[in-house]
Amino acid sequence: MTFQEIADKLSAKFGQNILAIKSDVKPDPYILVSADSILEISKYLRDEENFDFLNSLSGVDLKGKLAAVYHISSLTSKDKIVIRVEVETANPTIPSVESIWKSANWHEREAFDLFGIVFSNHPDLRRILLPYDWEGHPLRKDYQVPEFYNGMKVPY
Amino acid sequence: MEIKSPISSTGKKLRTEEMIINMGPQHPSTHGVLRLELIVDGEIVNEVIPHLGYLHRCFEKHCEHMTNYQQVIPYVDRMDYVAAMNNELAYAIAVEKLLAIQIPERVDYIRVIMAELQRIASHLIAVGTYGIDIGAFTPFLYCFRDREKILDLFEMTCGARLLYNYIWVGGLSHDLPTNFIPKTQSFIKEFRKTLKEVTDLLVYNEIFVKRTANIGVLPKDVAINYGCSGPMLRASGVDWDLRRDDPYSVYHKFDWKVIVGKGEVGTIGDCWDRNMVRVLEMEESLKIIEQAIVSIPEGNVQSAIPKRIRPNPGESYGRAESPRGELGFYVISDGTASPYRIKARSPAFVNLSVINEISRGSMIADLVAIMGSIDIVLGEVDR
Numbered sequence: 257m258t259f260q261e262i263a264d265k266l267s268a269k270f271g272q273n274i275l276a277i278k279s280d281v282k283p284d285p286y287i288l289v290s291a292d293s294i295l296e297i298s299k300y301l302r303d304e305e306n307f308d309f310l311n312s313l314s315g316v317d318l319k320g321k322l323a324a325v326y327h328i329s330s331l332t333s334k335d336k337i338v339i340r341v342e343v344e345t346a347n348p349t350i351p352s353v354e355s356i357w358k359s360a361n362w363h364e365r366e367a368f369d370l371f372g373i374v375f376s377n378h379p380d381l382r383r384i385l386l387p388y389d390w391e392g393h394p395l396r397k398d399y400q401v402p403e404f405y406n407g408m409k410v411p412y
Numbered sequence: 413m414e415i416k417s418p419i420s421s422t423g424k425k426l427r428t429e430e431m432i433i434n435m436g437p438q439h440p441s442t443h444g445v446l447r448l449e450l451i452v453d454g455e456i457v458n459e460v461i462p463h464l465g466y467l468h469r470c471f472e473k474h475c476e477h478m479t480n481y482q483q484v485i486p487y488v489d490r491m492d493y494v495a496a497m498n499n500e501l502a503y504a505i506a507v508e509k510l511l512a513i514q515i516p517e518r519v520d521y522i523r524v525i526m527a528e529l530q531r532i533a534s535h536l537i538a539v540g541t542y543g544i545d546i547g548a549f550t551p552f553l554y555c556f557r558d559r560e561k562i563l564d565l566f567e568m569t570c571g572a573r574l575l576y577n578y579i580w581v582g583g584l585s586h587d588l589p590t591n592f593i594p595k596t597q598s599f600i601k602e603f604r605k606t607l608k609e610v611t612d613l614l615v616y617n618e619i620f621v622k623r624t625a626n627i628g629v630l631p632k633d634v635a636i637n638y639g640c641s642g643p644m645l646r647a648s649g650v651d652w653d654l655r656r657d658d659p660y661s662v663y664h665k666f667d668w669k670v671i672v673g674k675g676e677v678g679t680i681g682d683c684w685d686r687n688m689v690r691v692l693e694m695e696e697s698l699k700i701i702e703q704a705i706v707s708i709p710e711g712n713v714q715s716a717i718p719k720r721i722r723p724n725p726g727e728s729y730g731r732a733e734s735p736r737g738e739l740g741f742y743v744i745s746d747g748t749a750s751p752y753r754i755k756a757r758s759p760a761f762v763n764l765s766v767i768n769e770i771s772r773g774s775m776i777a778d779l780v781a782i783m784g785s786i787d788i789v790l791g792e793v794d795r
Contacts, residue, residue, distance in 0.1 A: 282726040283509050308636050312729070312757035314742050325742065327729050327757075331636060331652050338729070359639025362765040370472070380422050385465040385794060394473055 257335045259285050262305070270297060278340075286325070286338035291350045294341050298326075298356040306330045307337065310353070313363035315371035317397045322348045322373050343373070345396075352378040370395040420451055422461055429453050433776075437466050441545050441780040444790030448767075448779075455775050460768045464761075467794040475754040481507050481581055481721040484754065489575040491756060492792040494537050497530035497566075498734035500579035505660055506730025506741035507581045510723045518711035519583050520662040525596070525704050526566070526578065527661075527732075528697040532603070533562040534735035535690040535697075538787040542687055543614050545784035546623045551614040558606045561599050568592065582717040593705055600698050607694055615684075615691055624687065625678030628770045628782035635681065638766040641759050642737025643689040644786065647673035648681035654733040666703045668696045683785040690735075690787070722749050736760050736787060758792040 259279060266287060267274045273293035279285045289297055301307040311327040326339040341350050352375035353360045364375040365384040372393035375381060383390060389406070392399055402410060418426045426432070435441075435448040442448065445466035451459040471491060475484050488503045489496040501523055508515065540555030563573045570578040570586050578585050614620055630640070635648040645652055653670040655663040671692040673685035723745040731740035737759030746752040763786050771782045 282724065283512065283728045284726075286727075310639055311731070311738065312740055312742060312755065314753075314755040314757075316744065316753050327740070327742065331650065334657055357639065358634075358637045358769075359762055359765065362761065382421070383465075385468045387465070394470065395476075 257305075257333065259337070262335070262337050263287055265305070266297065266300075269300065273297070284338055286340045288340050288342065291341050291343050294326075294339070295351045295353060295356070297339065298328075298353045301328060301337070301339075302356050305335075306332050307335070308332070310357035310359045310363070313353075313360055313367060315367035315373050315395065317345075317371060317395060318342065319397055320345055322371055322396075324350055324367060324373055326353070348373045349376055350374070351376050352381075354378055369393070372396065420459070420461060421449060421463070424451070424459070426451065427453075430458060435776075435779070441783050442790075443541065443783070443788060446764075446788070446790055446793070448783075450776065450779070452776065455777075457771055457774055457776060457779055460771050460779070462764060462767060464764075464790075465794055467790045469795065471756060471795040472754055475751050477750070479750050481723075481749075481751060484751065485580065486575065486577050488756075489577060490791060491758065491795055492534075492734060492736065492739075492760070492789045493574060494789055495530050495534040495735045496575050497526045497579065498534075498732060499739060500576065501527050501661070502730060502732035502734065502739040503741050504579050504581050505732055506728055506743045507721070507723070509730050510726060510728040510743055510745055511581070511718065511721065513582055513716060513718065515582055515716045516711040516713065517662065517709045519713050519716070521704050521708045522584060522588060522713065523579055524661050524663065524666075525701055525708075526569075528700045528704075529562050529565060529596075531697050531735045532694050533559045535694050536562075538690050538735070539610065539614070539687060542784040542787075543620070545780050546620055548614055548617065548620060551610050554606055554610055554613070558603055561602070565592065565596060565599065568595070580717055581721060583715070584713040587713045588708075593708075596701065596705055600702060603698065604695075607691070611691060615688060621677050621684060623778075624683040624781055624785070627678075627683045627774065627778050628785060629679045630681040630766065630770050632681065634766070634769060638769065639762045640737070640766055641762065642733065642735065643686055643693065644737060644763045644766075646671060647685040647689045649673055649675075654731060654738055658731065660732055662704075663700070665707075666700045668699045671696060683781050686785040686787075720749065722747065731757070734759060736789070736792070737763060756792075756795055758795060760786075760788040760790075760792045761795075764788050764793055 263277045273290045276288040307328045307330045309329050314325045316323040321342045323342045329336045367373045369383040433450045437445040437447045447463040449461040488499045536555040536559040540552040543551040567573050630648045632648045671689050725747045727744040729742045740757035742755040744753040
């Protein structure tokens, strides 16, 4: 299946929830969907279109908006698709897809840890790479390195 | 007085017969600094809660502060520090895809040779240290002796033994030295003997089989759902290898086969299968190197290196099969010389997430065997 075919299928099925089909983004085009529909779309992709493998889930800071980018592929048909969800930085809540692909569990924890994206209904949303008492989300573009951590001076 | 029951870090209340044991951060079987919080009932492991991040070096944040895409490569080396060539290859693929440049065929051939040599070196560590985890010391020495020969070949080529900065975006830092080809050919000849010795000494050893067969069985559907890749996925019976199924570089020109776990001495997807897939893959890598080394075309390895790297705004996800599985780089460019965002999808990170699933109900000693068979490198897990 080409990117356009998958995009057509998704827009026929989900209509309003497909916000944009960015086929002009080179080299990997993506489909922008609404945050509320991501769980439904994931379920459809896994069960109906055989996308059984979540390669990667990345957080991105778009300055004012936060995005979660889902790289999904199929081990049987070798198709690949990129789905993207964008939310306001002020209220960054996205439904978790952990119930669809278990690999999302740690990827979502990482995006929560480094970007502060809150994945609702995640079974265990804790920090994963940083210490549990760390403040702030370092991969945000406006992040300021703290001067002190637990009373110790951070050396740069 | 009320007696409070202890609570695990996931918030689970422990039952009376349960207790928490910390394995690591300093424990030989965790192959680095990883802490496993075990909830045990006597010797039986009820739950494993991994705590990562002891080796977190903000790789992704560093990348955003680079002023050139080539400057990222030394950082990429330090992710999976026992398979740096494969990391560089995956990163180069992602950025070259973004730039849409063609590279000379000679570069592709040399990259494949280096990546496969590195795969053998990495699998030798995995198999050798796995022997130590189980209690067999001798195969480890055999493995490291031959790994050293591969590192000598790398040192001859680019001056570094572990962290090479060799594969650049668009080319290579050095061409092959004059006597590289005969030396590699004699290495292949000697190494086939080692491979047989290791197989005889370790893999079919009765004690080794008893410790690993039917332990930590990872069923096919669970492996796919958890996003496992590489030898983990193949040992569970999934016939999937990016070198064949999403061909990059010049892998499609060579004749080799994908190794899949068969459950020869136990169940498909057990620890023995994962180890065996690595042992057999080394032979396949030798086949690829043998074919590549006699057909390297002539050319200039630096002719395609861009003077300035300023990709058009866009994004690419480049992936390659590293010794641990699918290593992907998600690169976003905003049109400037420094990357807007680089995310590394490291195979060891994803493979490790399945540990709770496959070690529930096993003994603590078996957990050591399971950990070793996942073959994690903490530099890559924590980035």
